[in-house]
Amino acid sequence: xxxxxxxxxxxxxxRAYQAKETPCRVKLDANESPYGFAGALKAVEKISTNRYPDxxxxxxxxxxxxxxxxxxxxxxxxxxxxxxIYYLVATFGGPVLYPVPTFSMxxxxxxxxxxxxxxxxxxxxxxxxxxxxxxxxKKEKPKIVFLSTPNNPTGNCFSSEKxxxxxxxxxxxxxxxxxxxxxxxxxGFVPLLRDHKNLVIMRTLSKIGLAxxxxxxxxxDEQIIDEVNKVRLPFNVNALSQAVAIExxxxxxxxxxxxxxxxxxxxxxxxxxxxxxxxxxxxxxANFILFRVKDPxxxxxxxxxxxxxxxxxxxxxxxxxRVTIGTPKENxxxxxxxxxxx
Ligand code: PMP
Numbered sequence: 001x002x003x004x005x006x007x008x009x010x011x012x013x014x015r016a017y018q019a020k021e022t023p024c025r026v027k028l029d030a031n032e033s034p035y036g037f038a039g040a041l042k043a044v045e046k047i048s049t050n051r052y053p054d055x056x057x058x059x060x061x062x063x064x065x066x067x068x069x070x071x072x073x074x075x076x077x078x079x080x081x082x083x084x085i086y087y088l089v090a091t092f093g094g095p096v097l098y099p100v101p102t103f104s105m106x107x108x109x110x111x112x113x114x115x116x117x118x119x120x121x122x123x124x125x126x127x128x129x130x131x132x133x134x135x136x137x138k139k140e141k142p143k144i145v146f147l148s149t150p151n152n153p154t155g156n157c158f159s160s161e162k163x164x165x166x167x168x169x170x171x172x173x174x175x176x177x178x179x180x181x182x183x184x185x186x187x188g189f190v191p192l193l194r195d196h197k198n199l200v201i202m203r204t205l206s207k208i209g210l211a212x213x214x215x216x217x218x219x220x221d222e223q224i225i226d227e228v229n230k231v232r233l234p235f236n237v238n239a240l241s242q243a244v245a246i247e248x249x250x251x252x253x254x255x256x257x258x259x260x261x262x263x264x265x266x267x268x269x270x271x272x273x274x275x276x277x278x279x280x281x282x283x284x285x286a287n288f289i290l291f292r293v294k295d296p297x298x299x300x301x302x303x304x305x306x307x308x309x310x311x312x313x314x315x316x317x318x319x320x321x322r323v324t325i326g327t328p329k330e331n332x333x334x335x336x337x338x339x340x341x342x
Contacts, residue, residue: 028330031207037210068219101317128163145166145172147166153288154290175202178203182208193221203219213241269325288324296319306340
């Protein structure tokens, strides 16, 4: 039997998300934090393994709501924010609009669910091309606009005025994906939720040292949360992740310090990379740096030969690689290897 003939045409033409395990000495490819919270693992000892987890993740949402100044009813929990993108598209459908290059899952999920997607190229500074976005917004009336700010893989924040214009003009939802907001000098969109009912903010714990847990969350008007909650699978966030997240979030000082070290290292790395001949780093407000080289495939392989794994982004941004900020020692190893390579 030819299984491929049974597969929906939208899925048959998809390419699976590239998340493979490549052996390396220094792992700087996946925008993870180099700092974990091993101490928080002790929280799992209290878990009854025979019981389902709290289906509403009440305790965890209460902690998060408190720190964000919103109510727990304004939050929806996901098994990573990837799952929440899925739920949003499943709930509201398409067309789905987003600027490119950006996080690939907006497109993969829209296509997998058979929804129409519209991609508008960013301008030369990797900011939103507001005229083209407005044209598509008016013509296609997308149900959802996804805006990743800071944007993956470019690293910059989009202009707040342009985001606000899109929120104001959109007849559908605008999802501001703040996966990298903790590393940014901008304060983010949570304070604007009150005035914009179509605004949804997406956050994740993955970039701040807890990627293993798979926990992301939406922040939005209660009505939006209630609708998306209808498609959420029961018990989507497991008990171990809930318990460890609560414990880790108590370590406010350590979390803050780790974020600060990463942001400082990023700024130091950009300066150092600017001094390497043949390397053009782009400004970043995230925990990674996009950089251009003459031959990205060659530089990628040469770095890997020296045990350093970065991400080859040249399919999406011509000539570019993306490096995640690691510990100062890892970053030093990367810089030395890059000097020898580029
Ligand atoms: N949004 C953006 C912009 C991302 O870069 C990523 C992770 N690469 C995600 C969402 C997904 O994060 P999570 O681990 O919470 O699924």
